Amino acid sequence: MTNPVLGIDIGGSGIKGALVDLEVGDFVTDRVRIPTPKKSTPQKVAAVAARIVNHFADQLDGTPIGITVPAVVTHGRTRSAANIDKSWIDAEAQTIFQEVLERPVLLMNDADAAGVAEVKYGAAKGHPGLVLVTTLGTGIGSALINRGVLVPNSELGHVEIDGFDAESRASAGVKTKLDLSYAEWIPLLQRYYSHIEALFWPDLIVVGGGISKNANKFLPKLKLKTPIVPADLRNRAGIIGAAWLAADSLVHPDTVEE
Ligand code: BGC
DSSP states (O other): OOOOEEEEEEOSSEEEEEEEETTTTEESSOOEEEEOOSSOOHHHHHHHHHHHHHHHGGGOOSSOEEEEESSOEETTEEOOOSSSOGGGTTBOHHHHHHHHHTSOEEEEEHHHHHHHHHHHTSTTTTOOSEEEEEEESSSEEEEEEETTEEEOOOOGGGOEETTEETHHHHSHHHHHHTTOOHHHHHHHHHHHHHHHHHHHOOSEEEEESGGGGGGGGTGGGOOOSSOEEEOSSGGGHHHHHHHHHHHHHHHSOOOOOO
């Protein structure tokens, strides 16, 4: 077995980490979960990530640690903060994590990580075409992966539909907040996926996020031209994809200068 790689997934309520065996695409160990600090600035979140890193320290080699955030990330800088503390906007977050963790880090968007995991090991494993992975949670995350290669930061939760930011109408968070039944939520999802399908024409759509465990209650009701399937790796996808992308960054470093 090659050395496992640590993936850490930063969410609104919990920061989770596990060692990943990239040969099989699964956890080597149990997952460690620590609640996200109240005012979740990059510094405070990095301090929590350090506790997770310390937990696994004796099993780590020099491979970067893959860390996901629910934000746009370009060249190590977080650029947006839709459902997280606004201090992430334009933070040099990857550098902050590297300084606090004293290790190399690759920071990435959470949905991108989950999407890569589904294409490498999950519901879209080995798919040769254009796969769109969406995560339905507090917001809507998206990952566009063509022939196994990620186009990062697609942010398709923020397309404007009928004058509204799409995730403010159709996310699972909205379903919970407004206490919508599946029958009430499905038309909102239908409007969302029809719009996205007409713009991108993917070969396959994968739907993740916590609510995907009830996929049988809504996916079969959607009328689309594209096959649409539930995610396979569920809440392990972010950590697994983070580890995969971190290891891949050694082979394909980010060489674009800003
Ligand atoms: C953010 C994305 C994120 C998604 C899921 C959206 O609000 O803009 O960056 O991937 O939520 O967390």
